[in-house]
Amino acid sequence: MLSLTTSRRAILLFILSLCLLSCQPQSKPNVLQQVTDSGVLKVGTQYGLTTYYTGPNGPEGFEYELVKGFADFLGVRLEIYPYFSLSQAFSQVQKQQIQLLAAGLSVTPQRSNEFKFGPPYQYVSQKLIFKQGAVRPRGPEDLTGEMIVVAGSNHTDTLRRLQQEYSNLDWQATNEMDNEELMEAVLREEYDYTIADSNILAIMRRRHPELSIGFTLQEPQRVAWAMSKAQDDSLLAAMLDYFGTLYEDGRLAALEDKYFGHIRQFNYVDTRLFIKAAEKTLPEYLPLFEQYADKIDWRLLAAMSYQESHWNPRARSPTGVRGLMMLTLPTAKELGVTSRLDPRQSIQGGARYLQGLIERIPERIEYPDRLWFALAAYNVGMGHLEDARILTERQGGNPDIWVDVKSRLPLLRQKRFYKTTRYGYARGDEAVTYVSNIRRYYDTLVWLDEQQRLGVDTDQPEAIGD
Numbered sequence: 001m002l003s004l005t006t007s008r009r010a011i012l013l014f015i016l017s018l019c020l021l022s023c024q025p026q027s028k029p030n031v032l033q034q035v036t037d038s039g040v041l042k043v044g045t046q047y048g049l050t051t052y053y054t055g056p057n058g059p060e061g062f063e064y065e066l067v068k069g070f071a072d073f074l075g076v077r078l079e080i081y082p083y084f085s086l087s088q089a090f091s092q093v094q095k096q097q098i099q100l101l102a103a104g105l106s107v108t109p110q111r112s113n114e115f116k117f118g119p120p121y122q123y124v125s126q127k128l129i130f131k132q133g134a135v136r137p138r139g140p141e142d143l144t145g146e147m148i149v150v151a152g153s154n155h156t157d158t159l160r161r162l163q164q165e166y167s168n169l170d171w172q173a174t175n176e177m178d179n180e181e182l183m184e185a186v187l188r189e190e191y192d193y194t195i196a197d198s199n200i201l202a203i204m205r206r207r208h209p210e211l212s213i214g215f216t217l218q219e220p221q222r223v224a225w226a227m228s229k230a231q232d233d234s235l236l237a238a239m240l241d242y243f244g245t246l247y248e249d250g251r252l253a254a255l256e257d258k259y260f261g262h263i264r265q266f267n268y269v270d271t272r273l274f275i276k277a278a279e280k281t282l283p284e285y286l287p288l289f290e291q292y293a294d295k296i297d298w299r300l301l302a303a304m305s306y307q308e309s310h311w312n313p314r315a316r317s318p319t320g321v322r323g324l325m326m327l328t329l330p331t332a333k334e335l336g337v338t339s340r341l342d343p344r345q346s347i348q349g350g351a352r353y354l355q356g357l358i359e360r361i362p363e364r365i366e367y368p369d370r371l372w373f374a375l376a377a378y379n380v381g382m383g384h385l386e387d388a389r390i391l392t393e394r395q396g397g398n399p400d401i402w403v404d405v406k407s408r409l410p411l412l413r414q415k416r417f418y419k420t421t422r423y424g425y426a427r428g429d430e431a432v433t434y435v436s437n438i439r440r441y442y443d444t445l446v447w448l449d450e451q452q453r454l455g456v457d458t459d460q461p462e463a464i465g466d
Contacts, residue, residue, distance in 0.1 A: 032234035086152035106154040120222035128214035137214040145192025155195040209271040257403035262439035303441035325350025372402040380431035387421035
């Protein structure tokens with residue numbers, strides 16, 4: 001989804017194009033000065049899985065974290081304005097009621113004619129979506145059913161372009177549902193097709209594996225923040241500095257990995273089996289996960305147990321680990337577990353062991369990376385994890401962020417690397433897969449749990465401050 005090399009080149013082009021403009025004298029306070037003088041950065045967005053939503057601990061979302069970081073970079077307070085429609089949001093940009101729009105916007109030729117865009121930070125493609133089991137459309141000529149898309153989206157721009165070649169191409173556009181709702185409407189067979197960006201689709205398929213891809217309508221496009229063309233370039237120049245620091249210190253890669261790094265690979269059968277197990281098998285052990293999770297989210301502990309044993313209390317691996325949490329015999333003895341096949345003892349022991357690993361991770365490492373490191377250590381051992389962190393530092397990476405360390409863990413299988421480490425050979429690639437799978441299962445469990453416990457808040461405030 002994200003190409004750091006391509007993005008760096010794009011940023012350099014932005015910098016070159018702004019060199020002369022940024023040196024021009026201003027007759028009145030420029031936009032950046034207005035923001036710093038007021039102490040507030042006003043940003044428009046839309047509610048969504050990849051943009052902005054209110055989680056149990058407050059505002060969340062990839063776009064939210066990016067713009068919150070930008071506000072912190074400027075030393076001002078962030079005010080978020082969530083809009084129900086893109087046309088309304090773009091209108092507010094044109095009127096300069098907000099300084100920028102951060103809503104996972106693809107940079108299309110039509111939009112570029114009307115708006116100014118910041119540096120790209122992600123790349124997404126457009127996919128034609130249909131329900132698993134229906135006849136797969138392999139090109140625009142096969143779209144014989146009803147199609148619906150979000151009004152004012154980049155998808156409508158693509159369809160208008162395709163319509164010049166395929167005159168019979170037809171679709172409906174709506175402001176009443178967002179992209180996620182449209183995919184769910186396709187699953188309910190209210191419509192035959194919709195279009196989704198690849199990053200949103202990757203998240204939705206963890207919840208709804210029946211969402212199938214017909215074909216790609218549009219190859220990867222840049223994603224960037226939009227601003228009014230009437231706005232001067234002072235805020236854009238600050239934006240370039242901000243993204244430059246994100247690239248250099250690895251924070252952008254870490255943030256991208258937090259939201260998307262574990263969902264790039266999709267397995268229909270595995271996802272279906274997990275959802276079925278969550279409905280049929282998990283309820284038997286759920287009270288134990290809740291009871292013994294302690295400081296750990298019980299859903300993470302349950303996801304970890306599924307990865308270990310598929311919630312089979314008598315599971316056994318070729319290496320001799322056993323039970324719901326697949327404890328080794330020495331670890332079980334250390335934890336006071338007398339029977340690894342006893343679900344209660346296994347879950348209690350596994351939770352205590354994971355919590356101990358979390359506490360052994362250096363305090364400077366923040367969440368959620370701290371969790372991913374602990375999970376990797378549960379699988380491959382703390383010693384091998386430390387070897388991978390040392391390799392990361394030797395190679396110029398950041399040993400304190402998961403996205404950098406996970407690319408070095410597989411090196412522990414290669415002699416030229418593991419012979420230089422303290423603990424030697426390890427199946428580090430399996431630890432990477434292990435963590436990735438748990439993160440996917442966890443995301444799905446969070447969604448399933450929220451479906452049961454939480455209602456949907458449809459009230460929308462005018463502005464939300466941080």
